[in-house]
Amino acid sequence: xxxxxxxxxxxxxxxxxxxxxxxxxxxxxxxxxxxxxxxxxxxxxxxxxxxxxxxxxxxxxxxxxxxxxxxxxxxxxxxxxxxxxxxxxxxxxxxxxxxxxxxxxxxxxxxxxxxxxxxxxxxxxxxxxxxxxxxxxxxxxxxxxxxxxxxxxxxxxxxxxxxxxxxxxxxxxxxxxxxxxxxxxxxxxxxxxxxxxxxxxxxxxxxxxxxxxxxxxxxxxxxxxxxxxxxxxxxxxxxxxxxxxxxxxxxxxxxxxxxxxxxxxxxxxxxxxxxxxxxxxxxxxxxxxxxxxxxxxxxxxxxxxxxxxxxxxxxxxxxxxxxxxxxxxxxxxxxxxxxxxxxxxxxxxxxxxxxxxxxxxxxxxxxxxxxxxxxxxxxxxxxxxxxxxxxxxxxxxxxxxxx
Numbered sequence: 001x002x003x004x005x006x007x008x009x010x011x012x013x014x015x016x017x018x019x020x021x022x023x024x025x026x027x028x029x030x031x032x033x034x035x036x037x038x039x040x041x042x043x044x045x046x047x048x049x050x051x052x053x054x055x056x057x058x059x060x061x062x063x064x065x066x067x068x069x070x071x072x073x074x075x076x077x078x079x080x081x082x083x084x085x086x087x088x089x090x091x092x093x094x095x096x097x098x099x100x101x102x103x104x105x106x107x108x109x110x111x112x113x114x115x116x117x118x119x120x121x122x123x124x125x126x127x128x129x130x131x132x133x134x135x136x137x138x139x140x141x142x143x144x145x146x147x148x149x150x151x152x153x154x155x156x157x158x159x160x161x162x163x164x165x166x167x168x169x170x171x172x173x174x175x176x177x178x179x180x181x182x183x184x185x186x187x188x189x190x191x192x193x194x195x196x197x198x199x200x201x202x203x204x205x206x207x208x209x210x211x212x213x214x215x216x217x218x219x220x221x222x223x224x225x226x227x228x229x230x231x232x233x234x235x236x237x238x239x240x241x242x243x244x245x246x247x248x249x250x251x252x253x254x255x256x257x258x259x260x261x262x263x264x265x266x267x268x269x270x271x272x273x274x275x276x277x278x279x280x281x282x283x284x285x286x287x288x289x290x291x292x293x294x295x296x297x298x299x300x301x302x303x304x305x306x307x308x309x310x311x312x313x314x315x316x317x318x319x320x321x322x323x324x325x326x327x328x329x330x331x332x333x334x335x336x337x338x339x340x341x342x343x344x345x346x347x348x349x350x351x352x353x354x355x356x357x358x359x360x361x362x363x364x365x366x367x368x369x370x371x372x373x374x375x376x377x378x379x380x381x382x383x384x385x386x387x388x389x390x391x392x393x394x395x396x397x398x399x400x401x402x403x
Contacts, residue, residue: 007037007044007059009067010051019046019054019072022385024112026057026067034059040170041139043070043078058117058136062170068117068136080143083116087147090114094123097378105189105198106379107210113383118169121148122206124198125189126155129206130178133161135169149179156180158200164310175201186262188269192217194240195269197262204234204259211392212237212304213377215340218396219302220245222338226299229253229291229332231284231325236263236277238302238340243272250277251298253284288328300338301329309345318345319356326360330368330399339397342374346391353393365402372396 011018015030026046037044037059044067046055053074057067070078090109098106108114109121111133118134128148132138138161148157157179166173177183186197191213198207216237223242230239233252242250254260260279267277280287284305303325309318326341333339343353354370361368374394376382382390 006056007042008035009037009044009046009057009059010034011046011048011054013049016048016052016054019069022072024057024069024115024117024386025065026069028064028066031066037061039139041135041137043139045074058134058139060135060169063135063168065134068112068134070117070136078140080146083140083144084147086115087121087144090116093381094379101190102193103191103213105191105196105208105210106213107377108379110380110389112386113381113389115383116144119144120206122210124187124200124207126153127180127183127187127200128154128157129160129200130157131160131163131206132171132174133163133165133169135171138169138171145178154179156183158183160200160206186265191237194244196237196240196266197235197269199235199258199262202258203262209234209237209304211344211376211380212342213379215342215374215377215394216241218372218374219340222300222340222396223247226338227297229298229301229329231288231301231303231329232305233263233279233302234259234304236266236279238304239263239277240266240270240272242300243267243276244270247276247300252277252279253282253287254279255281255283257281285325285328288325288332292328292331296332297334298332298337299334301333301340303329303339303341305342305344307345308343309347312347315347315352318348319352322348322353322356323360323363326357327364330361330364330366333399335400337399339368339399340374340394341397342392342394344392346388348393350390350393354395357395357397361399367400367402369398370395371398 010032012032040061041058044059055069055072057069105124107122109119118137120131122129161174200207223245226247228250230252233254239250239252308321309315376392
């Protein structure tokens with residue numbers, strides 16, 4: 001039975017193939033007309049130009065993504081019970097992935113890939129961080145918060161709906177405590193048996209780069225007895241893993257003094273002596289040029305920069321940035337040096353990123369061999385019908401002077 005409050009969205013002729021491909025987005029250009037659509041985030045029934053019922057979604061009145069699909073079963077009732085089933089399904093996958101005695105911080109809901117478009121739910125040792133990134137997710141905010149609050153281990157819920165994407169949805173920024181007396185300034189959790197603090201209130205993303213978990217673990221295989229440079233080090237995740245694997249010394253660079261302060265705490269709680277690492281506050285691009293001019297060399301370099309491309313129009317500028325920083329890093333590596341390099345820009349494809357690194361190698365006069373292709377951690381799944389959910393690309397490279 002259809003709910004009376006649903007509006008109707010009619011697709012242009014031929015655009016029903018979007019639904020048949022199970023892609024969860026309908027862009028404004030695919031829409032022929034709408035009926036009874038007034039509220040941002042309201043439910044809509046998607047119909048073909050022949051008036052066939054195709055799907056149920058939520059409408060955004062300002063984003064280029066006009067509809068995000070909730071269900072391809074047009075008889076579905078989109079209510080709290082609907083979200084309970086999807087939340088539990090996602091949670092079961094995480095329980096399958098993780099040993100809770102070793103890892104108790106992970107992503108539970110990864111938006112479209114967990115069939116709840118526009119919603120992020122991250123878990124940190126009993127504390128939940130939620131992000132409502134679309135008008136549709138915002139529309140069902142109260143029901144979703146109820147579901148999270150009903151989890152048996154819930155100590156508190158903090159909302160980090162403070163991303164630029166909300167502006168595209170005509171939504172205000174929200175950063176607030178939802179449940180619990182307070183959120184600790186630093187939440188202690190375990191990742192692969194290693195202790196970390198996360199700043200859930202002010203930290204990047206939801207407090208920690210959970211999506212790099214598997215890549216941090218891989219780094220341990222390359223770290224023994226190495227002198228390592230960790231760029232855009234944030235709170236020291238890669239550094240702690242490397243030093244736990246008996247790296248000789250790690251130099252961390254980040255522009256944020258508060259991140260570096262928390263980095264010191266993360267090293268301390270893992271019993272890593274301060275003589276084993278150095279934290280440098282500053283601009284990575286500038287510092288790498290200083291290191292180059294000073295003739296400094298490293299055995300392994302990690303480049304995990306912030307997103308350089310936030311739109312299709314910024315791809316060329318971002319590509320120049322990625323090439324510049326990778327070229328500089330290659331010049332700082334000893335022969336047979338290892339480069340862990342990443343892009344978290346969804347608009348930069350894996351193929352383009354690899355080409356950028358190849359071009360940087362040529363300009364640096366280096367021979368580069370790609371020995372591993374990296375991606376986001378397993379709790380950030382990629383849906384087969386939503387390839388856009390693959391945003392993190394990484395390469396492990398062996399770098400040598402061309403002879």
